[in-house]
Amino acid sequence: MARSIRRQLPDEDIIYFGDTARVPYGNKSRAAIVRFAREIMAFMTEHRVKMVVVACNTASSLSLPSLKKAYRVPVIGVIDPGVKEAVRVSKSGRIGVIGTRSTVASGAYDRELAKFGPPYRLFSKSCPLFVPLVENRFSNDRITYEVARRYLKGLKAKGIDTLILGCTHYPILKTVIKKVIGNVRLVDSSSAVAGEVKRAFLEKAPEACRRNRRGRMKCFVSDDAEGFRRIAGMFLKEKINVKKVAL
């Protein structure tokens, strides 16, 4: 996600916050996630950011309305751009989404797709083992293929033609998911979100994008930087500067 945004808005500085002391969010309650998200928003506003991207599908699903209501700074989530992209590419209207247990239970994707009405229908499935499999480097392992077959069997039977990867970690499993689910379009929301961020920027602060130096990216984490580097290396392909902070 951060990588896509950097590609779209190379001049902008990015403040990235990873809540490594409390991840994973995927099985936690709305109340906990809203509280965590508000604490992170407070951190972001202290850094006087111009815009916040909630780049976690669980946090987007559960905290976005509450954040939008509470803060003046524009807040962009990852649900809406993923759904729009799925609607754009789906031919049959039969769209699948996979995510964490809390994302699926929130109904956020259902509500978003319902806005488009027929023929669009959503089929969802939580895949709670995918995050630990990615984080423990089983991404290309036959164990992960077996888990994926188990999780995706039902969606396959529904005859979906498009599948939204509704969790930040799932794009790492693209090859596995593609092989298991067959001829289905996979929607990785990150480029859709980056497009949305750029549009919102141009609308609200057109001058913001014109500068003559490459933007900087600063990463902050709530627990040791070491564990974060282990995971972040899979996603970001540049050297990163990480600092631990207490929320």
Place this chain on the structure above:
Amino acid sequence: MARSIRRQLPDEDIIYFGDTARVPYGNKSRAAIVRFAREIMAFMTEHRVKMVVVACNTASSLSLPSLKKAYRVPVIGVIDPGVKEAVRVSKSGRIGVIGTRSTVASGAYDRELAKFGPPYRLFSKSCPLFVPLVENRFSNDRITYEVARRYLKGLKAKGIDTLILGCTHYPILKTVIKKVIGNVRLVDSSSAVAGEVKRAFLEKAPEACRRNRRGRMKCFVSDDAEGFRRIAGMFLKEKINVKKVAL
């Protein structure tokens, strides 16, 4: 663990705290875990407990010395009783331990077994997928057998005769682990810990154990009680009373 303690000390009231908002601890740093443990200790001392059991191997491995130094209330961990039990049952002295990444990296088991000197030798292996497999109800699944074969292969090759289950969740996988590792004694520390708790009690407060009513157990969690109930049902075989609190 709580169940074993209740069996050993049926008259005592138990205050159980589950840090559901921040679990799993298994990949987190020493600094984070010590901070979490201190916050929970503050909660426990507010409840005027007579003794605290740090019933999580990761928290025991990383925070015990610091807690013992900071608090007057007796604090019992799960590392030392597990090691003593392993020494008692091992014939060859070749002892294995499996645990989370942070437990294994801490070296706590190594330091504890080193006190016994030769012929005791420790072989350790972190098994980070075991906790998510248990929590997602894959405990008796062939996927878990495959993961266990992968994790335990090296320990098997070392010819251990005893294996310490160094994480609260692993006793749920006893059948799988037993089948994969073969003729090896498994040490589930919970009864050893309960014995230690009883001994410490009798020493420090002999009158404490004599009362004429069955002790009560109260559970507190830092996130929604619902998720906790889903997991706790696997461990505790009694109806529980759960309350959410903010730390």
